[in-house]
Amino acid sequence: MPVLTRLIPSPLVVDIRPGALDDLACVLADERISHSGRLAVAVSGGSGAKLRERISPSMPGATWYEVGGGTLDDAVRLAGDIKAGHYDAVVGLGGGKIIDCAKFAAARVGLPLVAVPTNLAHDGLCSPVATLDNDAGRGSYGVPNPIAVVIDLDVIREAPVRFVRAGIGDAVSNISAIADWELANRVKGERIDGLAAAMARQAGEAVLRHPGGIGENDFLQVLAEALVLSGIAMSVSGDSRPSSGACHEINHAFDLLYPKRAAAHGEQCGLGAAFAMWLRGAHEESAYMAEVLRRHGLPVLPDEIGFTTDEFVKAVEFAPETRPGRYTILEHLDLNTEQIKDTYTDYVKAIGS
Numbered sequence: 001m002p003v004l005t006r007l008i009p010s011p012l013v014v015d016i017r018p019g020a021l022d023d024l025a026c027v028l029a030d031e032r033i034s035h036s037g038r039l040a041v042a043v044s045g046g047s048g049a050k051l052r053e054r055i056s057p058s059m060p061g062a063t064w065y066e067v068g069g070g071t072l073d074d075a076v077r078l079a080g081d082i083k084a085g086h087y088d089a090v091v092g093l094g095g096g097k098i099i100d101c102a103k104f105a106a107a108r109v110g111l112p113l114v115a116v117p118t119n120l121a122h123d124g125l126c127s128p129v130a131t132l133d134n135d136a137g138r139g140s141y142g143v144p145n146p147i148a149v150v151i152d153l154d155v156i157r158e159a160p161v162r163f164v165r166a167g168i169g170d171a172v173s174n175i176s177a178i179a180d181w182e183l184a185n186r187v188k189g190e191r192i193d194g195l196a197a198a199m200a201r202q203a204g205e206a207v208l209r210h211p212g213g214i215g216e217n218d219f220l221q222v223l224a225e226a227l228v229l230s231g232i233a234m235s236v237s238g239d240s241r242p243s244s245g246a247c248h249e250i251n252h253a254f255d256l257l258y259p260k261r262a263a264a265h266g267e268q269c270g271l272g273a274a275f276a277m278w279l280r281g282a283h284e285e286s287a288y289m290a291e292v293l294r295r296h297g298l299p300v301l302p303d304e305i306g307f308t309t310d311e312f313v314k315a316v317e318f319a320p321e322t323r324p325g326r327y328t329i330l331e332h333l334d335l336n337t338e339q340i341k342d343t344y345t346d347y348v349k350a351i352g353s
Helices: 018-029 049-059 072-083 097-110 153-158 161-187 194-209 217-237 246-257 265-279 283-295 310-321 331-333 337-351
Strands: 013-017 037-043 063-066 089-094 113-117 128-133 135-142 147-151
Touching: 013 018, 013 217, 013 337, 018 049, 018 113, 018 147, 018 153, 037 049, 037 097, 049 063, 063 072, 063 265, 072 097, 072 128, 089 147, 097 113, 097 161, 147 153, 147 217, 153 217, 161 194, 161 217, 161 246, 161 265, 161 283, 161 331, 194 217, 194 283, 246 265, 246 310, 265 283, 265 331, 265 337, 283 337, 310 331, 310 337
Parallel strands: 013 147, 037 063, 037 089, 089 113, 113 147
Antiparallel strands: 128 135
């Protein structure tokens, strides 16, 4: 009888610990990702430049490329620059914009990507997607998973605390996203990838239930692992479904309606997730999620990120238009303006100000 199985697209190396950055060259050599040390390293001009001073002595064969921003043009330019070299891999060292540029460039020239994030703002650090600004606004481009993810918790602790908070919101929103996926399965017959759903759900629950705080290494370890698992879950399912539902539609609506005022991705997703849980009638879960987000310093009401009630209602009403074809609690209920206002009033009363 044949043995049926499947290969899971995932990194060869996941190294999450204090001091991991100092061992980067050794890890890549030991895993035969780059035995020669010929690496193209993409960095920003800010925090990346400081880290370059720290680790460049241990990587004498690396060529360093400074990336100006997170646009498609930046990524194409980086690909053109590294194409002429003979490298074993591309290393993205920095925040989300740098890693997304490095992801796209590595895919374009056919090299593996090593992700070395300097903050934990969202689950893009290990996802098969590069999000880049373009002439039409912002686009998502399919790319291979990173071959390695190296996260130095000492570096993460030095990043602005808001970035860690945003990562918490993005991870916790998985719970709402999976509930939307299950709703689409019940109502529309949409197929659920059980493995992807399990990975994403458990990643979100691990962060939601952890008693620790942002300043503790064990909590940062769990958060980093959750964001990596979320990225792998998206690779397993072949799309963003395990980590993106009504929570992300509300986030996208904020970005599109109020582009100059939008808050961090994870902040908006966390708020969107707590409200989406309330919409689906999971009131206890919604209140608990809001309590945890609030404990970590994340917003649970729109005025905490500078939006009025009417602006929030408008964003919720517009949200389904951001992801045509995706079925979530927003499409299911199809609420009008007054119904959203009434539901939001109940949500506010329940979670408190």
